[in-house]
Each structure stands twice: as C-alpha cells, then as structure tokens.
Amino acid sequence: MKLIYNPVFLKHDTGMHPENKKRLSSLGELPVTKLENGEKYLELVHTPEYIKRIKDLSAKGGGYIDAETIISEGSYEAAIYAVGATIMASENGDFALTRPPGHHAHIGHSSGFCLFNNIAIATQYHANKGKRVLIIDIDGHLGCSTEKFFYNSDKVMYWSIHQHPAFPGGGDADEIGEDKGKGFTINVPIPPESGDEIFMDAFESFLPAAKEFNPDIVGVSAGFDSHQYDLLLNLRLTINTFYKIGKIISANFKNIFATLEGGYNIEIFPKCLYNFLDGINNDKMRYTERHTDSLIQTFYEYEGRKAMAMQHLKKYWKSI
Helix, strand or coil: CCEECCHHHHHCCCCCCCCCCHHHHCCCCCCCCCCCCCHHHHHHCCCHHHHHHHHHHHHCCEEECCCCCEEECCHHHHHHHHHHHHHHHHHHCCEECCCCCCCCCCCCCCECCECCCHHHHHHHHHHCCCCCEEEEECCCCCCHHHHHHCCCCCCEEEEEEEECCCCCCCCCCCCCCCHHHCCCEEEEEECCCCEHHHHHHHHHHHHHHHHHHCCCEEEEEECCCCECCCCCCCCEECHHHHHHHHHHHHHHCCCEEEEECCCCCCCCHHHHHHHHHHHHCCCCCCCCCCCCCCCHHHHHHHHHHHHHHHHHHCCCCCCC
16 A cells, blocks of 8 residues: 555645644655546535535635635635545545544535545445445544434445544444445544554454455545544543554455545654554554553443444344
C-alpha cells in the first residue's frame, strides 16, 4: 500500500480550523500522483442539489456550510479530487491521503468537517459491480453518514470502533442495521479514557464476524484522532496500536484500501499514519510509544457494551 497524494488537497483552505492543510503539509515533501477527477462519481451517494450547493458556495469564495465545516474557493476542486483519489486507491490497494475528509458527509448535507463521503462513494462504486465490501472505520468518531447510507444493505458491512459519548452521537451497540441489512452494521462504542488494550480487544473480538462476511474488498476509514494526544477526543491509543491494526487487517483480508478521515495533532499524525502503513505492508514498525492501559472502571464499562453488541449480533454471525 502506497500513498496517493496531490497538492490540490491543500486548496481546501480552512485557516486555523482543526481540520486544516497543515495536517498534510506536516508530512513534508511527498510524491505527487496524477489524480482522476471524481466529480462523475458524486451522485453515487449525494443529491444533485447538495453537490450544486457545495460547488456554488466554493465558486463564491466559500464560508461556513454548517456549524463545523468550512468551504473555501478551492474546496470543491479539492473535494472532487479527494473522491477520485479514493476511487483510485480502491482499485489499486493504496491509501488516499486526502482532505476534506468524508465519513460524516450525508446524502444531502455536510457535517463534521466533511463535504463528500469518499469511502461511501468508493464503496458504492464497487457494490454496483456486485462486490461485497467491508468498511472498517477506525476513526475515533462514528462515521454517521457511512453507517446510515448502508444501514439497509446486506452487500456492505460497516464496522466502527468509536468513542461514546462523542460527536456525532449514535453508534450504540444495538444499532446493527435494518431490514435485510440487519447484522451488517457493527458498532463497538468504547468509553472515554479507553487505552490500547480496550481498542485492541474491540478489534480482535469482532474480527471473526468481519471475516465471516467474506468481503471481496476492504475499505478503511483511516482516522487517527483516537490517539492519546489528539485534540478532539478523549481516547488513549498509542501509535503502536495503529501498527497492530494495520498488520491484523493485512493478515486477514485481501484487496485493502484506505482513505484519510480524522487525526488533528500534526506532530503525532505522521507517526500514526506511517505506523499504520508499516503494519499493512508488513514492514518493521518505525515509531514506538509506551503502551497505555485503562482504568478498571473504564474496562468494566467497555465489557458491558461489548457484551451487548455481541448479544445483538450473534444470531447473524456464527463466529460471535
């Protein structure tokens, strides 16, 4: 897995907003990839009216499109190429190092710094070709729109491990899908102050169901805001855990791609990213950090939530 990057993503100029272009410039000089324009894929997920709204606001110089999300003059261009880069990543098994992020972007409105839902668009692109797609959302926030879009589908499994309570709300253990999609949404809500061992237990405990789903392709919503020094959440993961996650995904699945979601500490973000890539690529972990443990009360709270999730899912998956 290699990085797909282009300076067009820096045109999404959000100033001093937490989601700003320093997230990518913190990585220094990167090889530049010639990107596909993803505009033609937008209606796989989004309404024409919403697409036009983003395009028009960007053309007028930008502004806030919702309480958390900024648009600049270059945002529409950055966003459509972020979609194109994610499609490219999904076809080549690469990591789309894009912004704006996507997993909070709904069908007809923006949310949580996101404009177009890159992972959902790439997933629908492959689902339309008859492929079964597993989405592993390791961002510390629930990917609310991705979950909602595929909530009734038995061709897409959405699996999220996220802090609860936290923005955007939802993502409870009993939210497992509806109609023919029942059992194909896996929510593992972990408490604030959860450390490495809780996150890894959550990952390893529900991995058998994801394998049982037997996906043709796996897309990772790769957010790194669950790190202990990130600005927007209250989780306590270390950079080591992102390496372990990458390695486990690589060992258990084929046809893996990823696209960037959160991760806002620009000193820590590069280490998280490269550790994840090292894990996926079966390379030596290049950064290490002292392991974190959770308080016993936090672990007990997590155990209760895990048991509830398993209770709701076990009728759908023999491996749980």
